[in-house]
């Protein structure tokens with residue numbers, strides 16, 4: 001907001017200067033010029049008859065004296081001060097505006113919030129390399145546009161000098177006099193327009209291509225990470241890298257090339273122009289500059305602090321609402337609506353108060369900026385007029401100084417905004433690159449072998465010890481050993497948290513054991529091709545199957561991307577899904593909704609079974625596949641599972657003991673170890689943990 005205001009004022013001041021010259025051409029008279037300027041000052045921001053008006057008249061008289069060469073100027077010392085303000089106070093306003101960039105994080109905030117990893121230039125280079133020609137083109141065009149921008153103030157000065165000469169000498173016709181420099185200027189504007197269009201087109205092409213390459217590479221890198229990586233990193237955070245961070249990086253990248261290059265070139269170039277026009281004014285500017293930057297930084301940091309506090313308060317209020325709405329059933333069950341309402345209202349009131357304070361701060365700041373901006377323009381005209389009257393400057397020089405100083409101010413303001421943007425962009429880039437250079441500890445491809453012989457399907461867990469990487473101190477499996485004989489069904493039961501699902505995860509090679517080996521047909525699974533192992537050997541069905549938001553056909557085909565429609569239908573028939581699928585109007589083309597919301601639990605489970613069966617796996621892992629279903633659904637799904645498990649090595653992780661009584665081997669797990677093993681009848685006759693579990697479940701079932 002404050003920046004907007006500043007730019008508006010900057011544009012106003014600039015357009016005043018430009019219109020000043022153009023009107024002088026149109027009217028051809030100095031007093032008309034003054035009337036125009038005075039009336040504009042009055043109608044836009046100044047009350048009539050204010051001191052500004054008087055200063056302008058004095059300046060105008062000085063110009064008049066200068067052109068008629070009849071009088072001497074007042075002392076230079078009285079006028080240099082205001083002129084210096086032209087550049088420096090505008091800079092002050094811009095710096096303060098940037099500091100008070102209340103809607104964005106400032107560099108310091110970004111640095112404090114995240115511990116930013118190193119920015120890896122070589123990774124950026126890999127993305128930029130394919131776009132190098134377009135990028136060089138954009139840089140050259142942007143540079144050209146900036147160089148022309150340095151020329152424009154000087155040419156405007158020439159134009160004003162022509163007007164002034166005409167006023168003085170009245171030689172030739174006005175149009176003839178002005179035609180040459182005006183046409184040159186027009187030509188310059190046209191070329192600058194073309195260069196600007198060209199570099200923006202090229203730059204946005206480069207930016208978009210770099211960003212889309214980055215997105216694809218980042219997604220590829222993320223999706224290939226192992227499961228442990230996803231245990232340690234929140235999904236929201238990862239999605240943020242793909243969206244917000246890449247967007248931020250792209251904006252910064254484009255801004256640095258366009259605005260950065262242009263602003264630096266213009267600042268240096270226009271400073272040289274300012275020095276050539278008036279070394280004294282320029283010298284004083286350089287002296288005053290640091291004080292104003294300091295003052296701007298102080299005001300800015302105060303406003304920034306207010307803004308941060310207000311934002312934190314808004315976040316607190318949102319948190320309260322989020323929690324209440326997210327747990328609305330609990331809130332209602334305890335009749336706590338009123339209490340939640342009060343909590344929310346309290347936080348919202350606090351945030352309102354803080355935002356009002358911030359608004360007040362910004363308003364005072366903007367008021368000061370406004371006054372400063374107007375004073376500066378007037379100061380320059382006053383000072384410039386005095387210099388003109390002492391023959392140290394021509395009216396054209398004054399024009400050039402005004403426009404060049406405005407260009408410097410705008411460029412410096414852009415650079416200070418840019419600095420924040422560069423820090424934000426580099427932090428975003430560093431976070432993206434951090435994930436790009438990650439290597440998965442269990443790579444999907446990487447030289448693993450595919451056995452030549454057809455699989456027998458024997459699995460050996462040999463002396464396995466395992467801790468999850470996110471909890472290295474907590475040993476989940478302790479010297480765990482188990483054999484899954486080929487084409488037999490082995491069930492694991494036991495207390496919650498005993499490590500049953502962990503066994504299945506190790507077979508899928510979601511994790512590697514800390515000690516011990518998992519063997520498939522006598523081969524260490526770490527030596528096998530992982531994509532083959534997961535894609536063709538092992539079928540996995542868990543308690544809450546996750547479907548993708550596409551059609552039923554596509555969801556089943558997820559198990560085997562090259563499967564024909566006939567194969568999909570056959571898998572659906574095996575899993576008892578065909579009939580219900582055909583009862584939908586769109587059949588296999590029915591969309592299942594996000595995460596399968598448009599289907600019942602039993603229907604989703606049968607589609608998941610079809611998805612696992614379509615790849616005809618030698619080994620099937622069922623992790624509590626029926627425990628979330630009601631009795632009726634369980635019957636249909638169980639029937640499908642019985643059919644699916646025939647002729648395969650099956651590992652069942654079970655809660656409901658009724659579903660595994662027919663298993664060839666039942667293992668009871670406790671505290672990361674197998675404590676009992678045998679058939680259902682053998683274990684019952686032992687009267688140990690298993691019969692306890694059965695007794696408890698029967699008792700619960702009778703309640």
Ligand SMILES: Nc1ncnc2c1ncn2[C@@H]1O[C@H](COP(=O)(O)OP(=O)(O)OP(=O)(O)O)[C@@H](O)[C@H]1O
Nearest residue numbers: 231468470471476495496497498499500501502503
């Ligand atoms: N991704 C993980 N990261 C860290 N610890 C985990 C992770 N998954 C499971 N654990 C821990 O490992 C232990 C065994 O969990 P596991 O899921 O294998 O038990 P379970 O026997 O299948 O339990 P349940 O029957 O309740 O599903 C538990 O203490 C659990 O907290």
